[in-house]
Amino acid sequence: GWVRSVRSQKEVLFLHINDGSSLENLQVVADPSLENRDLTFGSAVEVQGKLVKSPHRMQNMELKAETIRVVGPCDTWSFPLKTKERHPLEYVRQFPHLRCRNNTLGSLLRIRSEATAAIHSFFQDNGYVHIHTPIITSNDCEGAGELFQIEVSWLHKAREPAEKTHFFNVPAFLTVSGQLHLEVMAGAFTHVFTFGPTFRAENSQSRRHLAEFYMVEAELSFTESLEDIMQVMEDLFKTVTSTVFSKCPRDVELFHKYIAPAQKVILFFFFCRISYNEAVEILKQASQTFTFKPEWGCDLQTEHERYLVKHCGEVPVFVINYPYDLKPFYMRDNEDGPQHTVAAVDLLVPGIGELCGGSLREERLPFLESRLQRYLDLRKFGSVPHGGFGMGFERYLQYILGVENIKDVIPFPRFSHSCLL
Amino acid sequence: GWVRSVRSQKEVLFLHINDGSSLENLQVVADPSLENRDLTFGSAVEVQGKLVKSPHRMQNMELKAETIRVVGPCDTWSFPLKTKERHPLEYVRQFPHLRCRNNTLGSLLRIRSEATAAIHSFFQDNGYVHIHTPIITSNDCEGAGELFQIEVSWLHKAREPAEKTHFFNVPAFLTVSGQLHLEVMAGAFTHVFTFGPTFRAENSQSRRHLAEFYMVEAELSFTESLEDIMQVMEDLFKTVTSTVFSKCPRDVELFHKYIAPAQKVILFFFFCRISYNEAVEILKQASQTFTFKPEWGCDLQTEHERYLVKHCGEVPVFVINYPYDLKPFYMRDNEDGPQHTVAAVDLLVPGIGELCGGSLREERLPFLESRLQRYLDLRKFGSVPHGGFGMGFERYLQYILGVENIKDVIPFPRFSHSCLL
Numbered sequence: 065g066w067v068r069s070v071r072s073q074k075e076v077l078f079l080h081i082n083d084g085s086s087l088e089n090l091q092v093v094a095d096p097s098l099e100n101r102d103l104t105f106g107s108a109v110e111v112q113g114k115l116v117k118s119p120h121r122m123q124n125m126e127l128k129a130e131t132i133r134v135v136g137p138c139d140t141w142s143f144p145l146k147t148k149e150r151h152p153l154e155y156v157r158q159f160p161h162l163r164c165r166n167n168t169l170g171s172l173l174r175i176r177s178e179a180t181a182a183i184h185s186f187f188q189d190n191g192y193v194h195i196h197t198p199i200i201t202s203n204d205c206e207g208a209g210e211l212f213q214i215e216v217s218w219l220h221k222a223r224e225p226a227e228k229t230h231f232f233n234v235p236a237f238l239t240v241s242g243q244l245h246l247e248v249m250a251g252a253f254t255h256v257f258t259f260g261p262t263f264r265a266e267n268s269q270s271r272r273h274l275a276e277f278y279m280v281e282a283e284l285s286f287t288e289s290l291e292d293i294m295q296v297m298e299d300l301f302k303t304v305t306s307t308v309f310s311k312c313p314r315d316v317e318l319f320h321k322y323i324a325p326a327q328k329v330i331l332f333f334f335f336c337r338i339s340y341n342e343a344v345e346i347l348k349q350a351s352q353t354f355t356f357k358p359e360w361g362c363d364l365q366t367e368h369e370r371y372l373v374k375h376c377g378e379v380p381v382f383v384i385n386y387p388y389d390l391k392p393f394y395m396r397d398n399e400d401g402p403q404h405t406v407a408a409v410d411l412l413v414p415g416i417g418e419l420c421g422g423s424l425r426e427e428r429l430p431f432l433e434s435r436l437q438r439y440l441d442l443r444k445f446g447s448v449p450h451g452g453f454g455m456g457f458e459r460y461l462q463y464i465l466g467v468e469n470i471k472d473v474i475p476f477p478r479f480s481h482s483c484l485l
Numbered sequence: 486g487w488v489r490s491v492r493s494q495k496e497v498l499f500l501h502i503n504d505g506s507s508l509e510n511l512q513v514v515a516d517p518s519l520e521n522r523d524l525t526f527g528s529a530v531e532v533q534g535k536l537v538k539s540p541h542r543m544q545n546m547e548l549k550a551e552t553i554r555v556v557g558p559c560d561t562w563s564f565p566l567k568t569k570e571r572h573p574l575e576y577v578r579q580f581p582h583l584r585c586r587n588n589t590l591g592s593l594l595r596i597r598s599e600a601t602a603a604i605h606s607f608f609q610d611n612g613y614v615h616i617h618t619p620i621i622t623s624n625d626c627e628g629a630g631e632l633f634q635i636e637v638s639w640l641h642k643a644r645e646p647a648e649k650t651h652f653f654n655v656p657a658f659l660t661v662s663g664q665l666h667l668e669v670m671a672g673a674f675t676h677v678f679t680f681g682p683t684f685r686a687e688n689s690q691s692r693r694h695l696a697e698f699y700m701v702e703a704e705l706s707f708t709e710s711l712e713d714i715m716q717v718m719e720d721l722f723k724t725v726t727s728t729v730f731s732k733c734p735r736d737v738e739l740f741h742k743y744i745a746p747a748q749k750v751i752l753f754f755f756f757c758r759i760s761y762n763e764a765v766e767i768l769k770q771a772s773q774t775f776t777f778k779p780e781w782g783c784d785l786q787t788e789h790e791r792y793l794v795k796h797c798g799e800v801p802v803f804v805i806n807y808p809y810d811l812k813p814f815y816m817r818d819n820e821d822g823p824q825h826t827v828a829a830v831d832l833l834v835p836g837i838g839e840l841c842g843g844s845l846r847e848e849r850l851p852f853l854e855s856r857l858q859r860y861l862d863l864r865k866f867g868s869v870p871h872g873g874f875g876m877g878f879e880r881y882l883q884y885i886l887g888v889e890n891i892k893d894v895i896p897f898p899r900f901s902h903s904c905l906l
Binding site for chain 1: 486487488504505506527528529531556557558559560563564581582583585586591594595597598601602605606609612614615616617618619620621622623624631632633634635636637638652653654655656657658659665666669670672673674675681682684686688696697699706707848863864865866867868869870895896897899901902903904905906
C-alpha cells in the first residue's frame, strides 16, 4: 500500500497505509529502528508482519511489522498532494494522474465502480439483454445539438492526401444516444439496456455538462403506458442507490458528512408525478417571479425545475405529457388534440434538475411517414408499442453524493478546452 | 412476442412465438377460428390464455390461447428474413436493423450479454475497482498505428469558420487502449479494470479486425512476476467461459452444433507456457516451410502462431519474454542482457491467434527517463512494480463460439467503408 501518515515516537513507529480497497487505513505498529528516510507520505511500501486485534476502539486490526520495505519512494516536496490536508476538489482536478490518491476522489471512484456493477445487476436480474450500442455512428440522431465528427488522423503522415475520402465512405460521428440502436434490439429481445459513453460538442463550462459522459438507457417492448416506464426508472434509482449505500457506507458517509452535509437522499420517499399542464399551472400561480415567464408550450427552465421540485417537497418529480412541438419526432402522440401532447417524461431531482428523460415511442407507421427509412422498417415488420428512457450516470452520482461539479464524478473529465491525459 | 411459425390444421392452430428471452419458442395452441390474415411470420402478437403442461416430449409448457391480438403486422413479402430458412451470416449482415431477429444472432447477443455480466462479476468478486477510462484522449498512446481524430462537426453550420481551433485546444483522438489511464488508477486502488470500446483506423477487411471493438483490460500493482498476470488471464477466461456455458447452454449449443461443429473449447485444459526463445526454436525445427522465415528478433506471424498452437496440442499458449526491440517502451526490461528481452506475454488461442497481450510495466524511473512527463510522475511518487493485460472481447467470443467473422459477434460492426445505422 501507500503511506498516508508517519508518526514516530520514542518507543514506537506508527504508519497508516492504504491500498485503495477502502477509505480506512491500516495502522502499522513498528519498532522505531525500522524507520528510514524514504518512509514518507505517498511512498509505496511492502510490510510484513502479524495482523493482530487492535487495542483501540476505532479500528479492528493493526499490523505488527517485522520488516518494512519502501518499494517506491515519493518526493514529498514535489508531490502535489500534502499529508493531512483536505485539498479542495478544484485543486486536485489539476492533477488527473494523481488525484485518485486523494481521499475524496478515492471514495468517489469506489462508489462509481459499485454503482456500475449495481446497474448491470439490476437489469440482468430483471431479464434485460445488455447491448453494446455503437460509439461511432453515421446517424446524426435527432439532428440534435453539437456533434463530434471523426476522421482518420493524418498526424503521423508526411502530408495530407490531396483528396480526402471518408474512412467509412460516409461522414461518421460520435454517438449522442443509443436509443435508435436499442429500439432495433427491443424488437428482438423485448427488454434491452445499454450503459456506455455518449458525447456532446457543446462549448459549455457548466458544472452540469461534459463533452464525454455516461448514460444508462433502457428500451421496453409491449409497453403501452408511461407508468411502466416511470416504474422502471424509480426501481432502478432505488435499487442501485440502496445497493451503493449498503456496499460502501464509509465512502458515502464522507460525502454526506463533509462534501454536502445538507444533501438528503431518502430512499423511501414517494416520487411525485405531475403533468406538464399541472406544472405550468403551478408555476403560473407561484408567488416567485421568474426570469422566463412560464407559458404553455415553452420548455421548462432550470428556475422552473427548481421551483417544481421545491413545490413537491424536495423529492424527485416526474413531469409527463409534454407539448408535441417541444419533443422529437419519435415520441408517441397522445391524441388529446391535433398534435397537442406526447407521452414524454422527465425526472427532475433536487439540486440537479433533469436526471432521466424517456417516452413512449411512436410505433404507428402512418404517424412516422416521411421519416428515416430504417426507422420505418422497424414499424413495418412486427411493430409493437414500446418506450424507454435514459439516465445520466454522472448526474446520478452528483445527486446521490451531493457533488457540485460534474468534473469530479468522472475519472478523466473532457470538456471544451480540456482533454488532460 | 413475435411469430416464428404458423401451422394451421383443420382442428387446431399452432403458433410458435418468441420474445427473445431464449432460443426456444413458446408453442401456442388455439382454435382455428382465432386465425386471421395478419398472423404471419414476423408479426408481433399478444396472446392471452392458460399456460399448461405440454403433452409433447420436446417442450415443457404450451399456451392454450383464448385471444390472439396482432399488435404489429409484418409484410412477409418485403421482410428480408424468411420463415424456416437458415440464412447465412453474410446475408443477414446486410440488415443491421433486423438481423437480431435471426436465431443465430439472437443467441450470439444473449451470450454476449451474459459474457459482459460475467466479466464484471469476475473482477468485482476479486476486489478490482472498475474504471471508465476515457474514449477521447489527447494521448496518441504508443504512437501506435492508425488513429481516429475528432473535431466538432461543421455539418449543420452555414460554413466552416475561417480559422479552425480545436475543441479541446489540442488534437484529440479515439482511444486505442485504456492502459495508461489504468496505470494511473492502479497507483491508488492496487487492482483495477476497464471494459470499453477501443478504436483502430486500419484499412482492413480482415475477419479479425474492426474499427470499433471492445477490450477488457486489467492492471495490478505490487506484481513482480509474469506468472501472476498469466494466472489472472487464465482465471478470467475459464471463469467467464464456464459461466456463459452454464447460463446459456442452448444458445452455446447452437454454435457448437451448427456454426462450428469442429470447435472444441474445453475448460479443464492446461494453458501452455513457452518463452519466445523456445517458440523460435520450435519454429526453426518445424518440418513445415513458412512464408516468413522464423528468426530471433522478428515478430511472430499468423502462420507461426498457428504452428505453435498446433505444436502444443491445440490448446491456448502463453508466449513470454519477447525481444526488447519488438515491444513498446513501457514494458519491463528483464535485464538478461543489454536491452535483450522484456517481460511481455501474449496468449495465443486456436483459430484466432492473439487473444490477450500483457506485460510487467517498467516501474524504475531511470529506465524510463526522457519519456512522457506524466508517465514519469507516476514513477516518482510511490512507484510500485505492476503489470497488466488486455483481452479482445470480440476475439474471445469468436473463439469460444467458433465464429469465423468478427463482424458477426458485435451488434453493429464498424470497419473501413462501412458504418451502417
